[in-house]
Amino acid sequence: xxxxxxxxxxxxxxxxxxxxxxxxxxxxxxxxxxxxxxxxxxxxxxxxxxxxxxxxxxxxxxxxxxxxxxxxxxxxxxxxxxxxxxxxxxxxxxxxxxxxxxxxxxxxxxxxxxxxxxxxxxxxxxxxxxxxxxxxxxxxxxxxxxxxxxxxxxxxxxxxxxxxxxxxxxxxxxxxxxxxxxxxxxxxxxxxxxxxxxx
Amino acid sequence: xxxxxxxxxxxxxxxxxxxxxxxxxxxxxxxxxxxxxxxxxxxxxxxxxxxxxxxxxxxxxxxxxxxxxxxxxxxxxxxxxxxxxxxxxxxxxxxxxxxxxxxxxxxxxxxxxxxxxxxxxxxxxxxxxxxxxxxxxxxxxxxxxxxxxxxxxxxxxxxxxxxxxxxxxxxxxxxxxxxxxxxxxxxxxxxxxxxxxxxx
Numbered sequence: 001x002x003x004x005x006x007x008x009x010x011x012x013x014x015x016x017x018x019x020x021x022x023x024x025x026x027x028x029x030x031x032x033x034x035x036x037x038x039x040x041x042x043x044x045x046x047x048x049x050x051x052x053x054x055x056x057x058x059x060x061x062x063x064x065x066x067x068x069x070x071x072x073x074x075x076x077x078x079x080x081x082x083x084x085x086x087x088x089x090x091x092x093x094x095x096x097x098x099x100x101x102x103x104x105x106x107x108x109x110x111x112x113x114x115x116x117x118x119x120x121x122x123x124x125x126x127x128x129x130x131x132x133x134x135x136x137x138x139x140x141x142x143x144x145x146x147x148x149x150x151x152x153x154x155x156x157x158x159x160x161x162x163x164x165x166x167x168x169x170x171x172x173x174x175x176x177x178x179x180x181x182x183x184x185x186x187x188x189x190x191x192x193x194x195x196x197x198x199x
Numbered sequence: 200x201x202x203x204x205x206x207x208x209x210x211x212x213x214x215x216x217x218x219x220x221x222x223x224x225x226x227x228x229x230x231x232x233x234x235x236x237x238x239x240x241x242x243x244x245x246x247x248x249x250x251x252x253x254x255x256x257x258x259x260x261x262x263x264x265x266x267x268x269x270x271x272x273x274x275x276x277x278x279x280x281x282x283x284x285x286x287x288x289x290x291x292x293x294x295x296x297x298x299x300x301x302x303x304x305x306x307x308x309x310x311x312x313x314x315x316x317x318x319x320x321x322x323x324x325x326x327x328x329x330x331x332x333x334x335x336x337x338x339x340x341x342x343x344x345x346x347x348x349x350x351x352x353x354x355x356x357x358x359x360x361x362x363x364x365x366x367x368x369x370x371x372x373x374x375x376x377x378x379x380x381x382x383x384x385x386x387x388x389x390x391x392x393x394x395x396x397x398x399x
Contacts, residue, residue, distance in 0.1 A: 004286045004296050021297075028301060036359075068294050069302070076303060079368045080360055092359040100298040105284045107296030118285060139229045139278055145231035147240075147289070154237055163331060170244045171255060175389050178234070178262070182390075182397040185230035189223030197222065 004107050010110045012055035013109045020106045036091035044094035048101035055109050065104050073097055116140050138197065142188065152182055224271055227397075231267055231275035232282070235259035236336045238262040239291035253375035254291040260311045261342035261383035264318025265334055265356060266397055280308060306353020310346035317341030321386070327398045338380035343373070 007013075012020070027047065034040040052062050073093055080089035116137045121134035157173045157180075238255035263272040279289065288295035299308060318341030322334050347369060355365040390397055 024297070024301075055281045065298075068292060069298075072303065075368075076358055076360075079364065080358065083360060083364045088359070095356060096303055099301045103298035103301050104296050107298060110286065113323065119281060135225065136278075136281075139225055139232075139274075140328055142226060142229035143232040143236075143278055143282060144287075146230050146360060147236045150230075151231050151240060171258075173241075174238075174255065174258070174382075175386055176395070177237075178266075178386060178390055179394045179397075181230050181234055181292060182227065182266075182394055185226040186223055188230070189226035192222040192226060 004104075005111050006057065006061065006108050007111070008109065009054050010054065010056040010109070012051070012105065017106075017110050020110065024099075024102055025105060027102055031095050031098055036088045038087065038090075040054065040091050041094050044091070044098035048098050048105065050101055051105045055105055057105065057108055062101075065101060069097065069100055100172075116144075138192075146181070146184075149184075150177065153177055153180055211321040225268055228271050228274040228278060231259075231263050231272070232278040233262065235275065235279045236282075236289040239289060240293075243291060253379060255379070256291050256387075257311070257342060257346070257376065258379045258383055260315050260346075261318055261338040261379065262386060264341055265329060265337060265383060266320045267319070267386045268317025268323050269316045272319045273312065276311050276315045280311070283308075301357075303354045303357045304350070305357065307346055307350035309353065310349035313349060314341045314343075314345040317345045329387050329391055329398065331384055331388055334384035335380055338383040339377070342380055342383065343376045 031040070031044060031047075034043065049062075073096070074095060077089060077093045080092055084092070119140055120133040120137040123131050123136055127133060154173055154177055157176050161168050161172060235256060238259040240297050241255055243254045243321065260276060263275045266272075268274060283295045283299055283300050284297060285297050290299055318337040321337030321340060325333055347366075351366050351369055352362060354360075354369070355362045358365065360368075
């Protein structure tokens with residue numbers, strides 16, 4: 001399982017995660033309170049560019065992030081232009097672009113390799129309320145390993161269906177994969193129980 | 200996030216219940232979270248007549264509620280979304296990270312949390328055995344109505360476009376979601392025949 005994190009030594013990489021999240025919240029609030037104008041539009045373009053430059057994330061990463069949101073932005077821009085004035089439509093669309101890019105700047109610069117450990121650490125304060133961080137960590141580890149395995153199962157089932165030469169609906173694999181994975185889940189559950197890891 | 204739904208007192212005598220104790224529950228929650236991810240990785244499917252291609256990810260949410268019931272289904276959705284927020288590209292189209300939770304569609308992700316519980320409550324209202332109509336009803340009310348109920352106002356708030364206009368634009372997804380609701384019922388009934396233990 002590949003995470004979106006890109007290692008680096010920039011100022012943004014070294015900043016504590018809490019500070020980065022606080023900065024995002026402040027910038028997002030400022031951008032949404034700013035009046036609709038071409039100046040705000042400009043700020044919406046400059047801010048994420050500055051953040052990406054400061055984080056040492058190259059234009060290739062920026063393009064990849066842009067490609068992920070471009071369809072949504074296009075849809076947004078078109079529907080806004082139908083109902084609103086151009087300045088309003090542009091500000092609203094670019095505001096969304098800016099906040100998403102700023103958020104992705106955090107995701108790209110914050111390591112999640114110890115994702116399970118991170119989650120357990122985040123949940124530790126809630127232990128007093130009845131949360132059990134180690135069970136959540138175990139569930140996360142199980143999910144991450146299952147994503148790879150199930151992806152492989154989906155490929156196999158689709159190949160098997162295709163090789164029979166029948167033209168099936170594009171979701172015909174859902175049913176067999178569901179049965180296989182729930183059976184797998186029961187095996188995993190029994191294995192956990194047998195090792196005393198269930199409780 | 201509370202994963203265990205069994206009190207310690209009950210667990211003592213529940214060592215060999217049909218559900219196999221809480222570890223099977225935990226494993227099912229984890230595997231279903233992975234299933235929701237895999238359904239997104241499979242990519243969008245173009246459907247004739249319907250304007251926007253459908254992704255199977257919300258089908259995964261509907262199935263989580265129908266098969267696992269409201270609380271374990273909720274666990275699967277929360278687990279999936281926690282992994283997305285922590286930076287894994289598990290949403291359809293390889294999206295992920297905190298960006299997904301501030302984007303215009305963030306409300307739909309939050310809507311999944313309510314939706315999966317509604318699906319589970321409706322489908323399980325008549326006992327463990329799912330019925331055709333209750334599953335379709337659950338998928339439509341939980342998997343569509345509840346998700347739109349949170350998704351559309353949040354999208355309107357984020358984009359600054361009026362509520363009515365946002366709702367109108369969202370109608371493009373309704374036909375695909377209705378197809379998924381029927382599909383969810385068909386798969387649930389099929390699973391009941393093929394592997395009834397899944398509903399225990």
